[in-house]
Each structure stands twice: as C-alpha cells, then as structure tokens.
Amino acid sequence: MKKLKRKSLKIRKNIKEAALAAITAGSLSVVMELRRELREFLIRRYRICVPDPRGTGLDSQTTVKLVFLSDLHGKRYGTGNQELIRAVKHEKPDYILVGGDLVTRSNPKTDAIALELIRQLVKICPVYLANGNHEQKMRICTEEYGDRYEKYMAAVQEAGVHVLESASEEVSMKGVPVQISGLELPVKCYARFFAQKLQIQDVRDAIGEPKEGCYQILLAHTPVFMPVYQKWGADMTLSGHLHGGIIGLPGIGGLITPQAVLFPKYAGGIYREGKHVGIVSRGLGTHTVNLRFCNPAELVSVSLEFHSCENVDNPV
Incomplete structure (x- = not known):
C-alpha cells in the first residue's frame, strides 16, 4: 500500500x-x-492586376512598383534606419507612398528620426506623404504643440517630398495617368469612443472629386471608413493606423486597436469590394501600447500591373 x-x-x-x-x-x-x-519587420508583397484603366492602350508589361510605409512612430531599424532603407531599395520602387504617423505627437524626438528617414527615401524615388492623426493633431493643436508641425513639415518639403495635406497630385506612372490624394479626416473621426462617422461629402469637401481619366490612389490614414473611400471613387486605398490589431489571432485577425476597439474589420491585409482594392499596413512601429504578438511589423510592397488579366492579389 x-x-x-x-x-x-x-x-x-x-x-x-x-x-x-x-x-x-x-x-x-x-x-x-x-x-x-x-x-524586426517583414516585407508584405501584393500584386494588383488592373485592366487597362482608362483605355490608354497600355503594353501588357506595364508594371508600377509602389512601396507603402505607415505608422513608424519614430521607430529605428538599425543605425539611421539603414535596415529599413535597405529593404525599400531592395524592392526597387518607382514611387514611395507614406500613410502618416511617422512621428508620435507626445514625443518630439520622433520628428528628427522621421526626417532622417525621409531624407534617405527621397534619394531612392519620388515620395508622396499624407498626414496621420498624430501629424494632424500637431498641426491643429498649436496651443499644445506650438510650431512643431510647421517646422517639421517645412523640413519634409525642403527634402523634396510631395506633401498631400488634403490635396491631390496627378502623376504619369509609365504612361498611366494616376491621381494620388492624401485625405485628412475630421479629427472627431479618430475619437476613441463615439467617433464621428465619415460621410462622402466630408471627403469631397477635403479633396474634391476623383479626376476623370485617372487611376485614383487614396492615402487615407484610418481604414475604418473603407466603404466610404470606395463610394467616393478610389480605385486603391492605402491605410494603416490600427497597428494590425496589436495581437493577431489565427483565423480571426487582429484582437484590439490602439483605440480599444475589439476585432477590427480592417486590421491589416488586402480587402476587395468590386473594383476597389484596400490595402492596410500593420505598421512599422508602436506607440502607447508597445506590444506586438503574432502581428509582425511590415513594409508593404505593391506591384500595380496595368493590363487585362485576372484579378489576383498574392501576398508573399
């Protein structure tokens, strides 16, 4: 016993x-x-096939390479962000698009880090930049941030960046007429609780209508209003803001946003609705909640193929 x-x-x-x-x-x-x-970060690649967008008689091999960065929040990957620069160069982009929040409004030191990166990016190819909510609030709340935004943006423009502060520019991408627009949303759309809904008229008031005869790329920092961007007329929308939902749940997606919203619909990845393509970056940095799990930071690379082919989007 x-x-x-x-x-x-x-x-x-x-x-x-x-x-x-x-x-x-x-x-x-x-x-x-x-x-x-x-x-660390990974490179998330997408291939977007677009039928000859406006009857321009394009060659079937017309491909435009875009690199999209968002939500760096003053993060450095290696000394002088050289790891990130090397990754961007490796993609051989024709254009670099920036979706905002390169800085963190509560940390002035992030301005210098962002400028350090920007001055390297413009040496690679043309750079188009839209504001995120951090830059936007710095611009609006001068009683809190003084002339910090003004100084920062002056340095950005001096570096040669195309700043799209609720503005658009038409670009010929290898013969394809493209309009790139940067949208600043009403600040109330970013409220943590009881956020204001975005209306199509808000978009029109900010940046007008899409230009007829152009493929329309919209830089809109938050993806929450993706259906509105589609209805407005964007062919492709590039967003970030939600940091991938901080924690990734297999088969479900992001768990919670920095704004304390559970299971965000557009946490990160590619979303199709009709002819509209929405690509949401999981971001390159963090703020406030310095946490990522099953949700790696990412640099987004997009191959835009302007010719008749099947609709294929292949993240690699």
Whole structure:
C-alpha cells in the first residue's frame, strides 16, 4: 500500500514538474516572440492586376512598383534606419507612398528620426506623404504643440517630398495617368469612443472629386471608413493606423486597436469590394501600447500591373 502511495506521489510530482517546465518554456517562447516582433519587420508583397484603366492602350508589361510605409512612430531599424532603407531599395520602387504617423505627437524626438528617414527615401524615388492623426493633431493643436508641425513639415518639403495635406497630385506612372490624394479626416473621426462617422461629402469637401481619366490612389490614414473611400471613387486605398490589431489571432485577425476597439474589420491585409482594392499596413512601429504578438511589423510592397488579366492579389 505504501509503495503504491509513494508511486502515486512520484507520478504527481513528475506531472507537476512537466507542467511547470511546459509553462516556463511556453512563457519564454512568448517573451522571445514579443521581443522579436518589436525588433524586426517583414516585407508584405501584393500584386494588383488592373485592366487597362482608362483605355490608354497600355503594353501588357506595364508594371508600377509602389512601396507603402505607415505608422513608424519614430521607430529605428538599425543605425539611421539603414535596415529599413535597405529593404525599400531592395524592392526597387518607382514611387514611395507614406500613410502618416511617422512621428508620435507626445514625443518630439520622433520628428528628427522621421526626417532622417525621409531624407534617405527621397534619394531612392519620388515620395508622396499624407498626414496621420498624430501629424494632424500637431498641426491643429498649436496651443499644445506650438510650431512643431510647421517646422517639421517645412523640413519634409525642403527634402523634396510631395506633401498631400488634403490635396491631390496627378502623376504619369509609365504612361498611366494616376491621381494620388492624401485625405485628412475630421479629427472627431479618430475619437476613441463615439467617433464621428465619415460621410462622402466630408471627403469631397477635403479633396474634391476623383479626376476623370485617372487611376485614383487614396492615402487615407484610418481604414475604418473603407466603404466610404470606395463610394467616393478610389480605385486603391492605402491605410494603416490600427497597428494590425496589436495581437493577431489565427483565423480571426487582429484582437484590439490602439483605440480599444475589439476585432477590427480592417486590421491589416488586402480587402476587395468590386473594383476597389484596400490595402492596410500593420505598421512599422508602436506607440502607447508597445506590444506586438503574432502581428509582425511590415513594409508593404505593391506591384500595380496595368493590363487585362485576372484579378489576383498574392501576398508573399
């Protein structure tokens, strides 16, 4: 009887030790993954096939390469952000599009980091930049931020960046007429609770109508209003803002946004509705909640193929 009792105790002890070892190993793996995802980023590639957009008689090989950056929040990947610069160069972009929040409004040191990056990006190819909510609030709330936005944006423009502050520019991308628009939303649309809904008229008031005969690319920082962007007339919308939902749940997507919204519909990835394509970056940095899990930071690379082909979007 005593032997059985001793054997039972030994088995229970072994089970406890095994369980403790498993918990320790699991916890260590989680911690290591959390740290890794805050140090590294991946390149998320999409191929977007667009039928000859406006009857321009394009060659079937007309491909435009775009790189999209969003939500860096003053993050550096390597000294002088050289790891990020190398990754951008590797993609050989024709244009670099920036979706806002390169800075964090509560941290003035991020301005210099953003400018350091921008001055390297303009050496690669033309750069078009739209504001995120952090830049927008810096611009509006001068009583809190003084002339910080004015100085920052003057340096951005001096570097040669095309700044789209609720503005549009027409570009000929290898013979394809393209309009790139940067949209600033009403600040109330970013409210944490009881956010104002965006109306199509708000978009029209800010940037007018899409230009007829152009493929329309819209830089709109938050993806929450993707159906509105589509109805307005965007052919492709590039967004960020939600940081991928911070924690990724397999088969579900992002868990929660920095604005405390659970299970955001447009946390990150590609979304199609009719002819409209929405691409949402999971961002390159963090703020306030310095956390990523199963949700790696990403640099977005888009190959726009302007010719008749099947609709294919292949993240690689």
